[in-house]
Every structure is written in structure tokens, then in C-alpha cells.
Amino acid sequence: MNHYKYTLTSRCLLYMILMISFLSKAQVKYPSDSTFISTLSHRDKNNFLNFSYIKIDSSITNFQNYFPRNTNGHLGQASSPLFVKYQSQSIGFQMYNAPYQNDMIKGDDVKYYQTKGPYASLTGIAGSKQEQAFKLLFSNTFKNKLNLTLAFNRYSGIGFYKYQQSFTNNLYITSNYHSANNRVGYYAYVLFNKLKHQENGGLSNDSLFLENVNINKFLLPLNLTTAKREYRSTSFDFNPWFRLNKTEDSSTVLSHYVDYQLHYSGNYTKYTDTKSGSGNFYNVYYLDTVASKDSTHWRTISNGLNYILKISPINTKIKLGYKNEVNQTYQNSDSLFMNHFVDAGVYFSSKNYAGFLKGSYIVQGSNQNDYLIELGNRYIYHMPWRHSKLPIEITLNASAEKRHPDFIFNTWLSNHYAWYNRFLPTDKLQSTLVFSSTDHRFDIGFVIQSIDHFIYFNEQAVPAQSPISIQNISAFIHKDILLFKHLGISAKYNYQSSSYQAIVSIPNHIINGAIYYQGNLFKNALQLQVGFNAQYFSEFYGYDYMPATNQYYVQTTKTVGNYPFVDFFLNARIKPVRFFVKIDHVTQGLLGSGYSLTPGYIQNDRAFKFGLNWLFFD
Numbered sequence: 001m002n003h004y005k006y007t008l009t010s011r012c013l014l015y016m017i018l019m020i021s022f023l024s025k026a027q028v029k030y031p032s033d034s035t036f037i038s039t040l041s042h043r044d045k046n047n048f049l050n051f052s053y054i055k056i057d058s059s060i061t062n063f064q065n066y067f068p069r070n071t072n073g074h075l076g077q078a079s080s081p082l083f084v085k086y087q088s089q090s091i092g093f094q095m096y097n098a099p100y101q102n103d104m105i106k107g108d109d110v111k112y113y114q115t116k117g118p119y120a121s122l123t124g125i126a127g128s129k130q131e132q133a134f135k136l137l138f139s140n141t142f143k144n145k146l147n148l149t150l151a152f153n154r155y156s157g158i159g160f161y162k163y164q165q166s167f168t169n170n171l172y173i174t175s176n177y178h179s180a181n182n183r184v185g186y187y188a189y190v191l192f193n194k195l196k197h198q199e200n201g202g203l204s205n206d207s208l209f210l211e212n213v214n215i216n217k218f219l220l221p222l223n224l225t226t227a228k229r230e231y232r233s234t235s236f237d238f239n240p241w242f243r244l245n246k247t248e249d250s251s252t253v254l255s256h257y258v259d260y261q262l263h264y265s266g267n268y269t270k271y272t273d274t275k276s277g278s279g280n281f282y283n284v285y286y287l288d289t290v291a292s293k294d295s296t297h298w299r300t301i302s303n304g305l306n307y308i309l310k311i312s313p314i315n316t317k318i319k320l321g322y323k324n325e326v327n328q329t330y331q332n333s334d335s336l337f338m339n340h341f342v343d344a345g346v347y348f349s350s351k352n353y354a355g356f357l358k359g360s361y362i363v364q365g366s367n368q369n370d371y372l373i374e375l376g377n378r379y380i381y382h383m384p385w386r387h388s389k390l391p392i393e394i395t396l397n398a399s400a401e402k403r404h405p406d407f408i409f410n411t412w413l414s415n416h417y418a419w420y421n422r423f424l425p426t427d428k429l430q431s432t433l434v435f436s437s438t439d440h441r442f443d444i445g446f447v448i449q450s451i452d453h454f455i456y457f458n459e460q461a462v463p464a465q466s467p468i469s470i471q472n473i474s475a476f477i478h479k480d481i482l483l484f485k486h487l488g489i490s491a492k493y494n495y496q497s498s499s500y501q502a503i504v505s506i507p508n509h510i511i512n513g514a515i516y517y518q519g520n521l522f523k524n525a526l527q528l529q530v531g532f533n534a535q536y537f538s539e540f541y542g543y544d545y546m547p548a549t550n551q552y553y554v555q556t557t558k559t560v561g562n563y564p565f566v567d568f569f570l571n572a573r574i575k576p577v578r579f580f581v582k583i584d585h586v587t588q589g590l591l592g593s594g595y596s597l598t599p600g601y602i603q604n605d606r607a608f609k610f611g612l613n614w615l616f617f618d
Contacts, residue, residue, distance in 0.1 A: 076166025084474035096408035127609030131157035166197035202600025339365030457553035
């Protein structure tokens with residue numbers, strides 16, 4: 001068996017080297033134009049920011065870390081949040097937050113592109129336990145007016161434990177257009193996410209693992225053997241705009257625009273377990289004592305119309321708008337929810353500054369009186385530094401919101417869980433301040449949150465509402481340095497705390513670090529990095545996971561964390577081709593058995609992985 005593994009590894013490395021040799025002859029030049037590619041996220045577009053130029057990604061730093069660590073131990077599975085983050089989400093109806101932040105593309109993350117020619121990026125990754133990943137990005141702008149972009153991800157693996165197989169697909173297509181005189185244009189995207197994975201419920205008994213961390217993990221007993229989860233989401237967004245005044249030039253003071261936005265999203269989740277009645281994992285059955293088949297559908301259609309006044313002399317835009325939203329849910333019965341919004345905002349931008357103050361309020365509907373007020377600021381300051389000026393980006397954001405509970409908190413009916421609650425709306429204040437270098441080699445900042453009427457899943461895995469206000473804080477600092485032209489060091493430290501740690505359970509200390517050799521070989525034809533990467537989470541009461549509801553709930557009986565995850569990596573680039581070779585969790589079996597971040601779910605064993613990325617510009 002070991003001989004087979006080494007033979008397979010040798011063959012994979014040989015094929016990769018031959019492919020690189022062939023590909024490097026096919027294309028040797030990068031575009032010299034620094035304005036070749038510019039991007040704009042859907043969220044920034046809604047904040048009236050402009051396209052910004054991005055550097056063509058030829059860096060090999062951190063290339064080997066292609067997925068964040070999953071707390072349930074395998075890519076494509078549910079994963080609990082480990083960080084306190086500033087997150088501003090639109091108000092309105094919401095079913096629930098699916099715990100796939102590592103694996104789903106959200107609408108705000110969709111990117112629009114503008115290019116000065118065809119651009120494509122292809123990435124292939126393979127690793128132990130049949131891990132396979134493929135990523136594609138293609139973009140082209142026609143006649144400097146119409147852009148089409150396609151992004152596609154597909155990855156899968158069987159994991160190190162039984163019943164851990166997963167499949168993930170992400171796809172989005174974006175398009176943006178503006179006429180020659182910039183009087184009319186549009187933004188549009190189609191987004192699709194599909195995740196399918198087995199649910200094993202975690203280890204039913206970890207004594208064998210604690211006695212011998214090198215035991216064959218397929219021998220360990222698990223809580224569930226036939227449970228599966230599927231989650232699908234499809235969304236479409238179309239946003240045409242039109243300038244009412246016929247001309248706009250340097251003498252124009254006021255310009256008037258109308259902006260229409262049509263949005264549709266359809267979502268589906270299904271949980272099945274053909275033998276849910278034969279084990280001891282569930283002790284309540286509402287619909288079927290033999291097998292479980294729970295499914296939930298929900299869809300949203302919204303229409304919005306905005307008027308925008310552009311004041312050119314002061315680089316300011318003022319927006320007034322209206323939106324209506326229709327939501328339909330199905331979980332054993334149909335429900336219909338409607339909301340009517342009013343929106344307003346002031347947006348300012350200049351060469352070194354962009355900022356906004358905006359608000360949204362639900363005047364009528366199932367979420368009536370919900371609101372979101374957000375302030376955003378981004379400023380670039382050129383700080384004098386060693387006979388030059390170092391550009392520093394300063395970001396300051398703050399928001400205040402009132403939000404009705406997600407549907408799952410108030411109403412739920414499935415085979416193992418059912419409830420009907422009338423929780424109060426949640427009030428949340430949050431802010432963040434970040435200082436960072438524009439090359440992202442240094443940043444320092446903090447996040448502060450205050451939440452009233454916080455809703456969570458308690459130790460019985462059912463919803464509950466906190467009777468007291470909760471304050472969360474996160475402070476972080478990150479720095480990358482290169483010593484003696486060859487010794488690279490990267491370090492990041494996060495401190496986090498919550499005033500109610502029994503509900504908001506997070507590690508107080510998170511450390512990420514890397515040390516590596518960097519150099520150019522063969523007359524600068526080969527760029528190389530070789531080193532080690534480590535990640536550490538301090539001890540905390542990790543959230544437990546309930547497969548039936550696809551949600552994490554608090555527990556205060558078992559701690560996780562307090563374990564360093566160490567990886568060995570080799571990153572390299574030959575002309576337009578980048579590749580990496582990585583031994584993930586190289587210290588497995590040497591530093592104890594505490595490599596868990598969710599009770600009952602163990603992180604992966606030592607694993608060999610490699611990947612390849614190739615860029616095209618023609």
C-alpha cells in the first residue's frame with residue numbers, strides 16, 4: 001500500500017513537471033500595462049465605488065493555502081465561525097445563515113471585471129483521500145464597453161473518516177456594459193451554489209483515538225451512517241441605469257440618473273437519513289420513526305427603483321429609492337412574506353478618499369420597522385518613510401441595525417425538531433478601524449460589537465434569546481517581512497473576547513505564522529519559496545453541530561483548540577505557471593491528540609497535496 005502511495009506521488013510530480021515545462025514554452029509574457037484588469041465587487045458597486053485596477057496575481061506567497069480551515073475537518077462540510085468580524089448584511093427576510101462561509105459565494109462577493117484583452121486563470125489541485133479541486137476564471141471586454149466574466153469552482157473529497165464525502169460547485173457569470181457616451185449601461189450576474197455532503201454526526205466514542213492518534217480513522221465509530229445534506233442556491237441580479245440629461249462633460253454640475261434593480265433568489269436544502277430510527281443520536285420523532293427526509297424551499301423576488309443625483313464639483317452622489325420584496329417559503333406548508341423598503345444615501349469619492357452614509361428602512365411588511373444605517377470611509381494617506389512615501393489605507397466602518405429573527409428561529413418543523421417562538425428583534429451596533437499598507441504586507445485594526453436580544457441555539461440545540469446585552473471585540477495585527485533578501489517571515493495575531501463566552505464561544509487567541517526561504521534560480525527563470533506554515537487556536541468551548549438543523553449550538557462540557565497545525569510547503573513559479581507541493585498537518589501524531597475545533601469532529605491527518613495555476617492573456 002505504501003509503495004503504491006509513493007509511486008502515485010512520484011508520477012503526479014513527474015506529470016506536473018512535464019506540464020510546467022510544456023506550458024512555460026507556450027506563453028512567457030505578462031501584460032506590461034498595470035491597468036490591464038480592474039474589478040468591482042457587487043457590494044462596492046452598490047456603494048457607488050468605481051472599478052479599481054488590480055495587480056495580475058503572479059505572487060506565490062500563501063499560494064498553498066487555497067481553503068480556510070474547516071472546523072468539521074473536511075472541505076465542503078459545515079464549518080462554525082471562529083472569528084469576530086465586521087459584517088453588514090442587507091435587512092429583509094432571511095431563512096437562516098447556512099454555515100458554509102468557506103464554500104459558498106455570496107452575492108456581495110460577486111465581482112465585475114473590465115479588461116483590455118482576454119484574461120483566464122486555471123487552477124487544479126489534488127491531494128490525499130481523493131481531494132480534487134478545479135477553479136476557472138475567464139473575462140473579456142469587447143470594444144471597451146461590454147464585459148463577460150465566468151467563474152467556476154468544483155471540488156470534492158472523501159475525507160479521513162467514514163461518511164465524510166463532499167461535493168461542492170460554485171458558478172457565477174457577470175456582465176457589465178456602458179455606452180460610448182456613458183448615458184446607459186447595466187450590471188448583471190447569475191450565481192449558483194450547490195453543496196452535497198454526508199453527515200456522520202461526529203465520533204460516538206473517541207477513546208480509541210485518544211489512545212492512539214495514528215489509528216486508521218475508518219475504524220472509529222460514528223454517530224450517523226446514512227445521513228446526507230444537500231444545499232442549493234440560485235440567484236439572478238439585473239441592474240440597468242440611465243442618465244436623464246443628454247450630455248455630461250467637465251462643465252456639467254448636476255446629472256440625474258434612474259437605476260432599476262431586479263433580484264431573484266431560489267434556495268433549497270434537504271436532510272435525509274434512511275436509518276435515523278435505528279441509532280441513539282436522535283430521541284424525538286415528529287414525522288417518521290424510521291427515516292428522516294426534511295426539506296425546505298424558499299425564494300425571493302425584489303424590485304427596486306432609485307433616483308441618483310450626481311453633483312460633479314464635489315464628487316458626490318445622493319440616492320433616494322424604493323424596493324418591494326416578496327418571499328415564499330415551503331416547509332410542510334406554504335408561507336408568504338412581503339416587505340416594502342425606503343432607501344437613502346450620500347456617497348462621496350475622490351482620488352484618495354471614498355465614503356458613504358446610507359440607510360434602509362422597512363416601512364411595511366413582516367419585517368416592519370427593521371432598519372440598517374451604515375457609515376463607510378476609506379482613505380489613502382501617503383506617509384513619509386525613508387526618503388519616500390509609503391501609501392497607507394485607513395478604513396473606518398460603522399453600522400446600526402434592528403433586525404427581525406431569521407425564519408428558523410421562530411418557526412420550524414422537521415422530523416426531530418419543531419418549535420414556534422416569538423422572539424424580539426435583534427439590535428446590533430458595530431464598528432471597525434483598520435490601518436493597512438496598500439500592498440497588504442501590514443495591517444492592524446479592531447472590531448467592536450454590541451448586540452441586544454441576541455438569538456442562538458442553546459445546549460439542547462433549540463433557539464433561545466439572550467436576556468442581556470453582549471459585547472464582542474477583536475484586535476489584530478499582521479506583518480510580512482523579508483530579511484537578507486531571502487528569509488521570509490509572516491505573522492498574524494488575533495485577540496478576541498466576548499462578554500458572554502458561554503453563548504459567543506470563540507478562541508481568545510489565534511496565531512498564524514510562516515517562515516520560508518525565498519529566491520530566484522536559473523537566471524531568475526524559477527521563483528521559489530520553501531518553508532513551514534503554522535496556525536494556532538487557543539483553548540475554547542467549540543460549538544457543537546446538529547446535522548438535522550444544519551446549525552451550531554453552544555456547549556460548555558468539552559474544550560477544543562490549544563494545538564498548533566503545522567504544514568510544510570514548496571511554492572514556485574515558472575513564467576505564467578505557479579505550482580505548490582504541500583504536506584498538510586506534517587506534525588500529526590507528534591504533538592498530542594487535541595487537533596479538534598468542533599467536539600466529535602477531528603481535523604485531517606497528515607496529507608500530501610499539490611496544485612497548479614496557469615494564466616492566459618490571449
